[in-house]
Amino acid sequence: MDDVTTELRRVIRRWQQLPADTAHENAGLVRELAQDLADRTRAQLGLAALAIPDLGEAALADQLTVMVYDACRVGLESYALNGLTQLRRALP
Incomplete structure (x- = not known):
């Protein structure tokens, strides 16, 4: 779970640093991963x-966080980690 938490923090940090137009x-990408995990x-x-x-x-980081932790609770930790890594690499 530590790897997932680390990667989630990286994604959220990058997301929060994006200018509003770039985030929009x-x-x-973020919504797609959150929905997939859900x-x-x-x-x-x-x-x-x-x-x-x-x-x-503004709420996407929180929604993603909830979905990641829910996915990990049901045994999808490696899937969540892979999704987060791909998302981080896809974000500008």
Whole structure:
């Protein structure tokens, strides 16, 4: 879990440093990972997928954090780590 926490912090730090227009342009990347983690977590629990509400760019870091920790709780730690690493590399 330490690796996931470290990578999550890196992603959030980068996200928070983006100018507003750049964050807006890249919000889909963050939202996509958060939704993917939510879907996989619910599937792991035998539940139907639910859409994460669009609360804007300011809330994305918090939404991603919740989804990462939920995914880790159901055994998707390596999947979450891989997704976070790819996201960090994709962000400007």
